[in-house]
Amino acid sequence: MSQVDVDQFHGIEIGEFPARIAEVSMWMADHLANNAFDAVFGMTPPRIPLKQSANIRHGDALEVDWAEVLPAERCSYVMGNPPFIGAKFQTEAQRAQVRSIAGLPGSGGTLDYVCAWFLKAVAYLGRSQARIGFVATNSICQGEQVAQLWPPVFRAGWEIAFAHRSFVWDSEARGKAHVHVVVVGLAHAEAQPAEKRLFSYPDAKKPAEETRHGALTAYLFEARIASARHLVVTNASAPLGNAKRLDIGSQIIDDGIMTFLPGAKRDFIAAEPQSRPYFRPLIGADEYINGTERWVLTLRDAPATLINASSLIKERLAAIRAFRLKSARKSTLASAEYPSRFALENIPDEPFLVLPRVSSERRDYVPFGWQLPPAIPTDAVIIMLGAAPYDFGVLTSRMHMAWLSHIGGRLKSDFRYSIGLVYNTFPWPTPTDAQRTKVAALADAVLAARACHPTASLAILYDPLTMPADLRAAHTALDRAVDRLYRPEPFASDRDRVEHLFTRYAALVDPLLAAGPGANARTARRTKAAGASALARRA
Incomplete structure (x- = not known):
């Protein structure tokens, strides 16, 4: 009745002693599973003497040929918890490994070390019906890494089949390490489930909330336009629409x-x-x-x-x-x-709007605001000259905060604001004159609420535990007004907001995505026909 045995497990471990420990650990896991089996079926599969053992190869997983450990056609699942090493902390040898596996030129981009396991697993399995599941740093699903990791995964025909969005993983070791991680599962498009399971953690102290979707993006939220599920947000040199430009401080x-x-x-x-x-x-x-x-x-x-x-x-x-x-x-x-x-x-001679480049993840809002000359902004902040209250109102709203927290990168776990990736890609609304005036007035109300607490720093005012009631009320009113610039119905959450924004972004950068796969096919046919006509004319 038992169809699973310990010798069905294969692994690669870079340390020789940990490799041997892994073999023993697999026997212990097998024993626990046998006890559970016995509790249900009243029998224990015979294991003594220990004849079967997990096949743990001592070696570097990025150098060993996985097919030598287990042929891909015999593999059912590839899973693990690869090393979390950011690009800036990798050795030259590790960066060379990532660069080689990812096919990236030069220094190898900014991929975390864990990304190499995703890419190697996809290459190893090809078009297999096996599944992939890795624990990884949440940075692989936000910021500039998304555009480096996920396009080759998608091009290879693999889709996100399930995912756990970012949560804090507490180590059981001494001096607990609080690491923000995601769990991402992949399946080949030919074997993907119809429903993709997504687990979210809006409250870190409560169990995950599960939702089911037709398609998931690399940012681990729903692709409301299925044709946009492979779309990634890339750095832009200029803002979308007619938004004002930002600049870095001195x-x-x-x-x-x-x-x-x-x-x-x-x-x-x-x-x-x-x-x-x-x-x-x-x-x-x-x-x-x-x-x-x-x-x-x-x-x-x-x-x-x-x-x-x-x-x-x-x-x-x-x-x-x-x-x-x-x-x-x-x-x-x-x-x-x-x-x-x-x-x-970059020394302004007029009032300028300040946008800190790094801000604590604990804050519901990154505190933006104006400064006056003779103050000189440093390159730790981004500035906007000629900013109007309406600009401030949209930027300080939950709508923009949702875009920042889901699309922008992180420094450790803190929000990292950037011009090219966050601001220039943000889909601005198209308000009426009356709506613009209302948002501007509510933005002024936020500044007025701040001014009622002149002795408190912005760190105190925007600490979620100490944020004054009048300031929170002013932000809530502004949030509602900005939300209505995008649609009449209220948004249920920040994820709801960013999914809506992502759909608008898709329509702005590639209208064919918003039109659906049929439009892409028709355009491809027209392009092919036009190319054939051009060849005929040249002939």
Whole structure:
């Protein structure tokens, strides 16, 4: 009656001792399964003496030929928990492995190490009816990695058959490691289930909520247009529609030589009083969100006589020049010739909207807002010049937050805002004049609610535990108004919002996707016919 035995399991383990431990662990698992079998059927399959054993190969799974361990035609499932190593933390050998398996040129992109297992599994199984299931970092389903990993998987004919969306996986080891993971299961298109199971964790303390769908995207939400299930969001050089452009703040690149905390600034001015007019406040993500204070000595408009007369300033300029000359970047090396200037200067002379590039995942809203000159934004923030209250209202809404949290990348688990991937790809609504005016008024109400708490930093105001009731109410009213710019019916959740936005994005970047597969087929036929006519004319 028992159709499963331990010798049906095959594995590859890079460590020799862990490989042997794995063999013993499989016997223990077999014993537990036999006990469960006995509890149900009243009999225990004979296992003693231990004749069967799991086949655990000692070797590097990315170097070993999997077909030598088990021929693909005999494989039913490929599963595991591959190593989680980000692109920046891989060794040269590991990056070379990923680059080779993914077929990526140059440095090999920004793929996590775990991505190589997905690609190797797909290549190993070909058009098999076997299934693939891996635990992976949630970064493979968000940010720039999506466009690198998933298109080759889809081109090979594999579909997402089931998935567990991002959740915190607690290790049982000492000093628990809280890792944000996903579980993704794949099946070949020829053997895929009609319904794709999706497990979501809106409340980390409660069991997963299961939903079933006809098609899932690489972002682990439903593809409401089945023809768009393979669509991935890629970096764009300009925003969709007529949205205003964003820009990065100034890159100082001075090793902190010209930036000062308040005490250090006072000491420098005491030693060099003529430097006082050239100190300006710096606004990075930390200064903006937490209300901390930092200053920069800006010398681009300072007279040469002042610089030449100050040994303190000349010493610092010499140190900046030496620091930049150590860089491998051509732009930084070029800026070494102008040590009194920032490496990249973006100094607004008008009010500017600030968008922090990194913000805590705990916040329901990334706190955006205005700053005034003489403040200088650093490259830790993104800025918009000429921003109107309507722009602020849409950007600070749940609609935009849903796009950021599902499409944007993460730094550890924090939200990572980017111009090319998040802002430039965001599908803006098309409001009437009356709707635009209402959203602008409600956006002003959010700023007014903030102003009622002048001693609180944005970190305090947007902490979900300490967010004032009047500020949350103002955001809720704004969210409802922005939601109605997209459709009259209310949205049930952020996932509902991003699925709607994804459909709009598909229509904007490729209208044929929104028209469905029939339109693609008709266009292909027209293109083929036009090509044949052109060949006939040339002949």
